[in-house]
Amino acid sequence: MTLAFDLLLALSLLWSGWRTLATPRLDRAIVLFITFGLLMTLAWARLSAPDIGLAEAAIGAGLTGALLLDAYGVLRRPREGP
């Protein structure tokens, strides 16, 4: 039973990682990446590593996600080249 859950979680990790790179829209990619971070948190919980889970949720998914979204907001505005 737990093995099935682990396999499912591992597959969702891979799927969300794959979609992060492959999905055509950039904003979706970033949301998928944050989802990936939250799934990683679950994986750390399964690996009995709550310390990493906390750090992953706060830094990996939270701060990195915020940084990416902010950068996306700036980059999406086209700028005239030199």
Next chain:
Amino acid sequence: MTTGLVFAMAGAALFALGVAGIVLIGHLLRRILAFNLMGSGACLVLVGLAQRHDVADPVPHAMVLTGIVVAVAATALALALVRKLHALSGQIELPDDADE
């Protein structure tokens, strides 16, 4: 098959996915995402493989905490560079290396 091994293998696949992404994708923001997938993969291998008999080991846990902080530092620096490049040239992909 233990929990540790499942996630170690998933980590190996994520690492390969990330490296392939960095090699194949031109868009810089995606490359940064790919780099993060690669880093997460290596961290999963570090913890998962050490716990392949499903007993928690605090040493790799501490190492991964270090790895996460290093990854966010690198990500922030990369984003600053991408934004600077965008502000200077309007590009979000690396231009060909102009030799002359």
Next chain:
Amino acid sequence: MNEPLIDPLVWLILLPLAWATLAFVLGPGRGGWLAIAGLVAQCWLAFNLAQQVGAGGTAVHAVGGWGAPLGIDLAVDGLSAAMLLLTQTVALPLAIYARSYFKASDPAGAGFWPLTGFLIAGMNALFVSADLFNLYVTLELVGLAAVGLVAAGGGAQQVAAALRYLFATLVGSGAYLLGVALIYGAYGTVSIATLVPLVMNDAPRLVWIASALMVSGLLLKTALFPFHFWLPPAHGGAPAPVSALLSALVVKASFYLILRLWLGPLQPVLPAFGWLLALLGAAAIFWGSWQAIRAVKLKRLIAYSTVAQLGYLFLIFPLLAAPAALQAGVMQAFAHGLAKAGMFAAAGVLIKATGQDTVAGLAGAVERLPVTMFAFALSGITLMGLPPSSGFLAKWQIIQAALAQGHWIIAVVVLAGGLLAAVYVFRVLRQGFLLTPENVTFAPVSRTLEWSAFALAAASVLLGLRGVELMQLLGTRT
């Protein structure tokens, strides 16, 4: 253990960290004198440590008092003492050079002192660390500091070069980290001293994969052909003091680590790849020299020369069974480190004076900037490997080691590489000897810049006369 409070091994890490932090607190562009004072002390420490190691063999420092494998050990043998010596002695003249190179409000110099401090601390920490995971952290410290130095205050091309460099260095350290993860999984430790007997005893397939990952990652960071793609734009595009630091020292750090793994924990595995590395090294010599011969820009030319000179470092790997090969490799690291720092420093002077970064723009340079062109020529002598320079000593030793083991092909590569180096060095010198065109003016340049470039270049030649001491130091190994 020696007197703890002045243990040079530890202070070589703490001191640059301290002045880097102070320089950051002082504010953008400040802290130059602090850095120079720190580097003077570090030079003294490095000499002191080299003497200690030369006299009494190796030194080990158990951080936290725990000792490996629970804690992290720092260890110094002849090889690390030599690399520490190289780093401090090249960094000090470059710091004096940089203080006069960056004007007070120059945005390119805004983060120079703290970033340089972290860079040097990272390298020193790397040379003494005896723990594979700790080495990963030092690699990141060095890599990110180097990228920041390349990007600071630059235009779009420089930022693009920094990004290319950043991705290369991150993939490199990522591969290294995965390798470390596999090693930890296999043996339950990352301490080098603990690993050596374990790997010797049993190296499962996983350890081979780990070794391949770690070495490929480090090759990417060392810019060995064909992983050199990121180096010419980064080293050619950065401000001259940064190019000098990067070309002379930073690429040597990952080379050192490959050597350390080769001679240490991965000894049962890595020698299988010796000829592959030598082949890539030979390709680097030919490709890098060819690109340097063709280059239009002066700093590009020097950067491609670095690609070529790094190739020599990898020719030693199939020969490492004989101790002479290690000595040859370290001598080449010294020769290239000093000469390339001198050459990039001289190029910075020439660019400041002529206002452009092209070989064609150098006409008249010998007449107007004789000291700088002499420095360039001296560096060139070392790169070509003419006697009595340290470059000659290094190449001669490689040839000797190769012939002693019957591998004449390596000797041929070394000789051919020397001829190719002569072509690109003389290309620059010949242009410098031309008369100054009528409409060209040379801007005045500070004497400090000229003479610090000269000091580095002269040191690269003179080291050839004092090579024996360095060789003796390398005799002491763990």
Next chain:
Amino acid sequence: MMVVALVVTLALAFVFFLSGAMLELGPAAIDLRVPVSAHLAQSGVSHPVTAVLLNYRGYDTLLEIAVLLLALVAILAVVGEAPAAPSRAAHPVLQTLGRLATPLMVVVAVYLLWAGAFRSGGAFQAGAVLAAAAVLLHLVGLLAGWSTPRLRLRIGLAAGFALFLAVAAALLKQGSLLQYPPDAAGALILLIECGLTVSLALILAGLFLFLAREEGA
């Protein structure tokens, strides 16, 4: 297309071989859990991960904070001088939410810092939560992006690392770097963690807020 196929094939082969090698691995020769728990009493904390992070392998952590500080220095050098972005006023509901959430997050951070000594938590998680609070305040328009840091902010950013470095150096008189005397280890680790929490919060928030100012520049 050829390149894509090649890279994908290589990646799949790599995963296949690596997984195979993982499966055939025997037990590890060394089990660090034994010494980790054997020395826990002398480490000054009762949570093994914190003991590894700040005592047994505290030197890693010292260098890791250097990496973080260095990344911030590099970012400041890259973006150069620019005025701070004004905070954009968000919807009042969001602002109220921000006002309510911030004190809560501060409490959580203090709890995490305190908990680190004996269970999951510690300076990193606490600093990250504080930084998240600052980012949240910025997003709802209650905190402006940061411009070039003045002396006071620079001191704050560097203080945690400087304190850690100073303690590490001072402990040299115990015999080696970062060698805590067992009876003072707990207090010293707490001191370092408090310094780190403040500086980590500032640095992590800075990674966001120094970049945020570029908007519209």
